[in-house]
Amino acid sequence: xxxxxxxxxxxxxxxxxxxxxxxxxxxxxxxxxxxxxxxxxxxxxxxxxxxxxxxxxxxxxxxxxxxxxxxxxxxxxxxxxxxxxxxxxxxxxxxxxxxxxxxxxxxxxxxxxxxxxxxxxxxxxxxxxxxxxxxxxxxxxxxxxxxxxxxxxxxxxxxxxxxxxxxxxxxxxxxxxxxxxxxxxxxxxxxxxxxxxxxxxxxxxxxxxxxxxxxxxxxxxxxxxxxxxxxxxxxxxxxxxxxxxxxxxxxxxxxxxxxxxxxxxxxxxxxxxxxxxxxxxxxxxxxxxxxxxxxxxxxxxxxxxxxxxxxxxxxxxxxxxxxxx
Amino acid sequence: xxxxxxxxxxxxxxxxxxxxxxxxxxxxxxxxxxxxxxxxxxxxxxxxxxxxxxxxxxxxxxxxxxxxxxxxxxxxxxxxxxxxxxxxxxxxxxxxxxxxxxxxxxxxxxxxxxxxxxxxxxxxxxxxxxxxxxxxxxxxxxxxxxxxxxxxxxxxxxxxxxxxxxxxxxxxxxxxxxxxxxxxxxxxxxxxxxxxxxxxxxxxxxxxxxxxxxxxxxxxxxxxxxxxxxxxxxxxxxxxxxxxxxxxxxxxxxxxxxxxxxxxxxxxxxxxxxxxxxxxxxxxxxxxxxxxxxxxxxxxxxxxxxxxxxxxxxxxxxxxxxxxx
Numbered sequence: 001x002x003x004x005x006x007x008x009x010x011x012x013x014x015x016x017x018x019x020x021x022x023x024x025x026x027x028x029x030x031x032x033x034x035x036x037x038x039x040x041x042x043x044x045x046x047x048x049x050x051x052x053x054x055x056x057x058x059x060x061x062x063x064x065x066x067x068x069x070x071x072x073x074x075x076x077x078x079x080x081x082x083x084x085x086x087x088x089x090x091x092x093x094x095x096x097x098x099x100x101x102x103x104x105x106x107x108x109x110x111x112x113x114x115x116x117x118x119x120x121x122x123x124x125x126x127x128x129x130x131x132x133x134x135x136x137x138x139x140x141x142x143x144x145x146x147x148x149x150x151x152x153x154x155x156x157x158x159x160x161x162x163x164x165x166x167x168x169x170x171x172x173x174x175x176x177x178x179x180x181x182x183x184x185x186x187x188x189x190x191x192x193x194x195x196x197x198x199x200x201x202x203x204x205x206x207x208x209x210x211x212x213x214x215x216x217x218x219x220x221x222x223x224x225x226x227x228x229x230x231x232x233x234x235x236x237x238x239x240x241x242x243x244x245x246x247x248x249x250x251x252x253x254x255x256x257x258x259x260x261x262x263x264x265x266x267x268x269x270x271x272x273x274x275x276x277x278x279x280x281x282x283x284x285x286x287x288x289x290x291x292x293x294x295x296x297x298x299x300x301x302x303x304x305x306x307x308x309x310x311x312x313x314x315x316x317x318x319x320x321x322x323x324x325x
Numbered sequence: 326x327x328x329x330x331x332x333x334x335x336x337x338x339x340x341x342x343x344x345x346x347x348x349x350x351x352x353x354x355x356x357x358x359x360x361x362x363x364x365x366x367x368x369x370x371x372x373x374x375x376x377x378x379x380x381x382x383x384x385x386x387x388x389x390x391x392x393x394x395x396x397x398x399x400x401x402x403x404x405x406x407x408x409x410x411x412x413x414x415x416x417x418x419x420x421x422x423x424x425x426x427x428x429x430x431x432x433x434x435x436x437x438x439x440x441x442x443x444x445x446x447x448x449x450x451x452x453x454x455x456x457x458x459x460x461x462x463x464x465x466x467x468x469x470x471x472x473x474x475x476x477x478x479x480x481x482x483x484x485x486x487x488x489x490x491x492x493x494x495x496x497x498x499x500x501x502x503x504x505x506x507x508x509x510x511x512x513x514x515x516x517x518x519x520x521x522x523x524x525x526x527x528x529x530x531x532x533x534x535x536x537x538x539x540x541x542x543x544x545x546x547x548x549x550x551x552x553x554x555x556x557x558x559x560x561x562x563x564x565x566x567x568x569x570x571x572x573x574x575x576x577x578x579x580x581x582x583x584x585x586x587x588x589x590x591x592x593x594x595x596x597x598x599x600x601x602x603x604x605x606x607x608x609x610x611x612x613x614x615x616x617x618x619x620x621x622x623x624x625x626x627x628x629x630x631x632x633x634x635x636x637x638x639x640x641x642x643x644x645x646x647x648x649x650x
Binding site for chain 2 (some may be wrong): 022149154156188189193196197198199201204213216219221222223224227228230232233234235236239246249251252255256258259262264265275280284290291293295297300307309310313
């Protein structure tokens with residue numbers, strides 16, 4: 001195990017963000033609002049305009065989250081050369097395309113040019129750190145810091161160490177994201193899709209099936225979720241919910257009775273839909289009917305305002321966490 | 326189709342609640358707080374003590390929801406004879422054990438003794454109205470009004486017509502539950518488990534798998550859910566979430582790219598756990614570790630307070646809906 005220095009969160013003064021797409025911009029906004037200077041590395045010629053427009057779009061949400069947005073872009077800069085971009089970084093957050101070879105090339109360059117103390121994190125949602133780090137001299141330094149989109153708004157960051165990631169790197173990543181006001185969660189094993197996206201895939205498979213079967217429309221299904229399990233799971237996850245739903249006997253009682261009934265009666269009848277032409281046509285028609293009353297941007301802004309209201313009600317906005325700035 | 330009269334919600338003066346368990350008590354509290362007299366029918370000798378204690382337990386939550394709890398039990402009575410209990414009812418809500426024959430016997434008696442205008446609803450989570458109504462002379466009168474537990478707190482009521490349930494009964498049930506401040510959702514087909522419990526089963530299968538595989542503990546999985554998909558789905562359901570996550574192209578774009586990748590890469594690798602001895606031992610050990618810091622009642626009260634805070638933030642407490650009282 002390499003004794004990587006573990007800087008306190010206060011020591012994060014400068015971030016290199018590789019890839020200035022939606023995820024990169026969201027990270028950039030959060031970092032800047034936390035007083036961390038940000039250098040964006042992205043090969044696109046119009047990247048500066050794109051990033052500045054993106055930051056402007058999320059600034060109201062950052063403010064509503066209780067973060068400082070005054071002179072937000074004072075610490076923002078751009079550097080098209082990757083080696084130069086990471087040279088002074090305390091944290092490198094990579095949000096490149098989901099292609100293994102490309103990420104391997106990026107990280108080879110990063111580890112040769114970033115300072116020895118820098119935290120090295122990839123936002124990948126699908127490529128294990130183990131695979132990327134095979135191309136690195138010091139694989140113990142790389143870790144997955146997978147945000148739930150958009151990173152400035154949703155608290156979760158899944159921290160997924162690769163086979164060779166050091167304990168120090170895990171601790172360093174956990175401390176950094178926590179100091180940002182996020183809720184980091186370290187996974188104990190690398191599995192495809194990590195955890196949140198697997199859960200999302202599992203429920204979405206059944207959602208698609210129920211709509212394809214004509215049991216409910218998309219709008220009706222969404223209304224069912226927001227008025228039942230969604231509301232529940234914002235406050236208590238599935239295990240706690242079933243612990244509390246099992247009567248005084250808690251989860252053990254639940255498993256013996258409802259859990260076994262679920263295994264015998266429900267799991268076997270859950271659907272296995274496919275995105276065939278008929279299903280896709282149904283999904284698109286209903287999406288137009290349900291979500292056609294606004295642009296994606298407008299509807300997203302509306303959703304985000306409601307979500308921030310919930311986070312405030314729960315006292316869980318990042319601004320209510322201890323700041324390191 | 327029988328021309329069942331459709332009384333306005335104001336005309337619901339008296340409810341018969343069959344079965345005074347957890348669900349029955351919760352319905353009773355909500356009905357009483359809405360100014361509807363309640364007669365409880367339950368064969369147990371100590372039912373009056375049980376129901377009064379149960380009502381006392383949920384009274385703080387009813388008050389926090391903005392409902393009137395003064396003299397809550399003034400309109401409460403008990404009647405062990407089923408025929409007598411339903412004789413003056415405007416709404417009969419049945420919460421008996423989930424046994425088809427027993428429910429058939431109950432509903433034969435109810436339809437012979439309840440007024441012709443009464444709304445006849447069963448809280449069943451697993452038995453289709455079609456099956457129960459086979460024993461009835463007027464099957465068009467019976468409907469499933471399946472609450473998400475506990476009914477006084479969670480907005481959703483799944484309304485599931487049987488094959489012979491009349492349109493009038495569907496309208497009557499929808500209007501009644503909406504006037505109570507609930508969010509009724511009519512299903513277009515009878516499917517096992519209805520919708521919310523199927524979705525819950527689908528995600529829980531993957532939850533059990535991930536814990537059994539040692540990817541996360543129960544507590545860690547719950548934390549992942551509350552800090553990501555739970556928070557999202559309290560505000561926007563899975564379809565809207567993916568519509569907003571697909572960029573300007575919305576759900577159609579999402580399906581073509583991430584949806585097909587999900588079908589090809591994620592759905593096939595989702596887990597199929599079983600409640601074998603090892604898995605059950607793991608689940609119980611972790612439940613004790615995660616939830617051992619309070620009784621189920623204490624933890625449930627804490628969860629319920631947080632949920633009411635969310636509902637307030639969303640303006641969705643029943644007290645903020647138009648009252649019919």
